[in-house]
Amino acid sequence: MECKKIEELLSAYIEGELDAAARQEVGQHLDACSQCKELKETMEGLLQSFPELEEEVPFYLKNRLHYIPESQDLEEDKHSYIKWAVAVVGTFILFLNLFYFTNIYPPANRTLHGIASNVGTFVVETGAFFEKIKESKDIFFYSFFNKDSEKNNNNSTIGTKIESNGGKNG
Amino acid sequence: MMVDRYSKSVYNIALNFAGNSDDASDITQDIFLKVYNNIEKFHEDGNFKSWLLRLAKNHCIDYWRKNKINKSRVELDDNIHTMAEDIGQKTPEDTIIQKHDAYFLREKLKILPPELRLLIILRDIQGKSYQEIADEFQIPLGTTKSRINRARAKLAKIILSEGKKNGM
Secondary structure (H helix, E strand, C coil), X not given: CCHHHHHHHHHHHHCCCCCHHHHHHXXXXXXXXXXXXXXXXXXXXXXXXXXXXXCCCCHHHHHHHHCXXXXXXXXXXXXXXXXXXXXXXXXXXXXXXXXXXXXCCHHHHHHHHHHHHXXXXXXXXXXXXXXXXXXXXXXXXXXXXXXXXXXXXXXXXXXXXXXXXXXXXX | CHHHHHHHHHHHHHHXXXXXXXXXXXXXXXXXXXHHHCHHHCCCCCCHHHHHHHHHHHHHHHHHHHHCCCCCHHHHXXXXXXXXXXXXXXXXXXXXXXXXXXXXXHHHHCCCCHHHHHHHHHHHHCCCCHHHHHHHHCCXXXXXXXXXXXXXXXXHHHHHHHHHHCCC
């Protein structure tokens, strides 16, 4: 048998899976060929050493694995952008406060105060505008509904007047 | 619990595939995350362990593709030397030899193509039967046996050639 063929049968030979004839043939070749014998011995050595490669799971990894939430990870992934948005907005507000309440960068401080006063004015003006709308709405509804009631009142007073006049005349 | 039951098996596949505990820890964690996120895809009548191992196997190959765990031979030899010195300061001699051997073997395993590496891990390190592995890889039994033999022979040749190079 050629060395190549022997090499293909080495695992089966080591694990005792060859039939008697093939086993004898491989055995004879190994006695005669030092290269194949060396290869077979190295393979046997490997097979003995391999089980030693098994290790226990490190405790830190086991802890990490225990703490993986079973179903929430995908949800977290989906909503992770919200966390980032909150973080960005929070940082932005923090910097606004820093520049507004301290004078570490005067131009920013001036600009922010300018913006704040503009916003204040805008809020006051908007409030006044809405107040006016509300007032005019009240006046409109008041006049609209009171017209009818005034008419009714007028009619009813006219009716009573007629009735009272008729009674007097009769 | 799932972690107590399967973490050792998954970790050892990852460890012997990647060759170091840092990468192995990352791979194991990713595999468990995948398991939790895809648990609804597992059919209850199926075998959970083989589903998990298939997931682990696929993840290892993906990880290898993305990160190309293999490093150059020169770098490996340097690492082996450094690690032997590091261990030497901390552990008894027997452990040094054992750990050094394990490190050496894992580095040699990394030279094998990923699929052959996984076959060796499942058969020779985790002691699975040829039939289980054939089912796992969805290849015929004969092909499984011949591939495992090829992987062993390849590894033995690498070790022999290195031994000769180092004059052992």
